[in-house]
Amino acid sequence: MLPNQDSYDFEMLRSELSWIVGDDNCRTDASEILAHSIDYYWVPECWHDRGQKLPGPDFVVSPANAQEVSKVLQFANTYHLPVTPWGGGSGSQGGALPVYGGIALDTKRMNKVLNVDPISMTATAETGINMQHFEWELNKHGFSSMHFPASIGCATFGGFIAHRGTGVLSTKYGKMEDMVMSMEVVLPTGEIINTLPVPRHASGPDLTQLFCGSEGTLGVVTKATIKIHPIPEARKFRAFLFKDMHDAMMAGAKLMTNRLRPCAIRLYDNAETARLIKNVLGIDRKGSYLVFGFDGYEKIVDLQMEEAVKICKETAIEDLGAGNGESWWKIRYKFFYPAYMFHMPQSFGTLDTVADFSHIENVYWGMKNAVAKNFPEATFIGHFSHWYDWGCMLYARFIIENPPKDPREAVAQYNRIWDVAIHEAIQNGACINEHHGIGLKLGRMMKELYGPAYSVLEGIKKTLDPNNIMNPGKMGFKGM
Amino acid sequence: MNIEKYLEDINSCRFCFMCRHLSATAQATGSEAYTPRGCALIADSIRMDKKALDNADFIQTIFRADLSGACRKNCNGQYDANKRLVDEIGLKVALRQDIVAAGKAPAEVVALAGKMKKMSVKVAGKGSVLYYEQGCVQATAPEVIKAFQKAVKDAATITGPDGLALHVMSYEKDALAQRKAFVDAVKASGAKTLVVSTPAAYWWLKPVVKSAKVVLSSEYLLGLKPKKGKTVKAAFIESDFLNKYPETRSDAPRKLFAALGYALEDFGTTEEESYTCGEGSVVTGFLYPELAAKMAARVAHLAEKFGVKTLAVASPYTKAVLAKALPGVKVVTPEEAFAR
């Protein structure tokens, strides 16, 4: 526990931190503390909504570069203060919440694009840069990251690395871990290291991938290089309606296993088609809506589209045409604006997971049935996006219209649903999560997912972070 | 409380991150609190517990946060006609009003408001064209006024407050009284055209001045058939009031620059952002010069990155802030471009 704000010791800590990052960049004001106490995790939102006091950081510290990050971490080791990296705070797993107080290390001052290399088609940036700003700057040079998550304007580059985030075009361009070439990391003890400059080699295990998805528990990623792409000549979409999710899933899988290269495929189950597709796109149909797209040279796009349409026509009940595909692309972020999103007092969560084509439908039905059986008050909906050669991601959601008023009861119910649904996902051959990460929310399930292999992760954590200062209590690691 | 009227906006913004990349003050400072989410969380905390109105940190944040309108524009652009639009600016102004009503306004706000309240409107000269010689422009960018008066020699002038500064500081009663006095003075002058140099005044006065047509100086100068000069390559910074505020969209400054031979390219990486350094909050440069300077530093970084030599701006406010921050860059307003 830190001394309270009106003590000599607190002032001493504040002075030392201010010497490292400058007075303006070591904040203890109530506005900043409040804003860093709530991320996109439902639990703090619920607590705030119900007037509960929220745990927050003692200091919000914004370093300008890796050297300052290093000094902050050395300082934190001296005083055994927890340090929680905070990018955009848009993570939905509570990963950025400074649950033990201490330092919220806000990365947003490290926000520069450092290099755009048009020969290798790579770009290097500091990781606190807002992803939309990074994309805009690349566009100005005539390129794109092709990373288009719904939270492109909400989140930082580093946040996406820390969570192995994904965007709408991941089916062709990959998830963040596929995009990253190399990175600079400040280890928990303050050493600044660089991973190898290229992602493919036979020079030992891949450190870049170790830090992708480490959620601030193994250090602070301060700089990274990613692949970039030319703006494609054409990008075209097409939508189909299928009788049910199974037929649509088979068609989507066939697009992938026939080795077409769509940039996006998205399949909405019957419930989401009836709810979201109707609400947002105005397409009022019974069945499962499938949309996909191709991009690149127009001739190649057209050729691939022709083959894809043939596949879909085998089983679809309606060809919704290019217009109903294009409009989905145009309003792809709209789903996340408040008027279309779930909101308090509803209880809701995104149970995203991933499995191969042989298992993914069982995962869906396993989770859906388990939620229906144990929580009849919950609605379960889902869509499938981010398709791979071998499987796809299920973006399932539960919604409870009227959860208990008492915040503790509401949170207990919320946690139970997660346990039941994710346990079912693991049992059916899926993972805890596909792109939102583990954070505080799902740490308790890491041992079930990894089995004995989890001790490898624990060993790495112990070695890199002997004083356990980096984001304690997250990803299933020990708290303070 | 005034914020009770904005309950839906609080509920929309308090857990929403969708427009955070457009909050000018948040970008410049790296602060979470200045985003619409941060401000709505503060408003919500005050709504739930009035004691939070005593929190000096909350109050500072709300008075410093920008009113650029970039967030709101992005947000409203997503909404169908049948959905209620989110008004994050209205919420901030309402909260400022509650703070002022509770007697908790920051000392610097009280001082500036006190000064503004003592000012009064004066008209000099007579004619069908009345030029608004705004005090803030006179104080920070007098060359803009000179340039207009060089181009239009016979315009009568009106000086004194129009109430907008008091409005953004949320002394609403005084603001409206000042605006009424201004409107009455315009009427009494008999002028048929009121020319304003600041887009802010254009936004604030256009809906209420009925006796004369309110036009932007660039609009007026366009009517004088400007001659095309040598081509000047320039990056252009649009005004918040002419771009992000839906009531007064206008491309007159852009058109005037083009007519004068300027080859404009939008400044920065996107027209979605606000690069105006606090223009929407009108008095940021006076109240919080260090904050305006931080916003300007961000613009300076981008200007350097993209090799900007000349910056064409739609607002004298932006010119005043940027001219200081960008010593190596020529910053020019429509009036000055015309005068040259």
Ligand SMILES: Cc1cc2nc3c(=O)[nH]c(=O)nc-3n(C[C@H](O)[C@H](O)[C@H](O)COP(=O)(O)OP(=O)(O)OC[C@H]3O[C@@H](n4cnc5c(N)ncnc54)[C@H](O)[C@@H]3O)c2cc1C
């Ligand atoms: C409306 C909305 C839509 C979303 N849509 C998507 C989507 O389409 N795809 C997707 O992948 N996600 C999505 N998300 C989730 C979220 O945007 C991602 O998880 C994102 O990766 C979080 O980034 P952030 O910068 O906000 O990180 P934060 O929430 O601040 O932090 C997340 C975790 O990363 C750690 N961290 C942050 N920066 C660093 C760093 N530099 N070094 C080390 N650790 C760090 C933190 O400690 C924390 O554990 C969405 C969120 C919202 C609010």
Ligand code: SF4
């Ligand atoms: S203005 Fe709109 S997009 Fe921005 S925080 Fe509020 S609801 Fe979200």
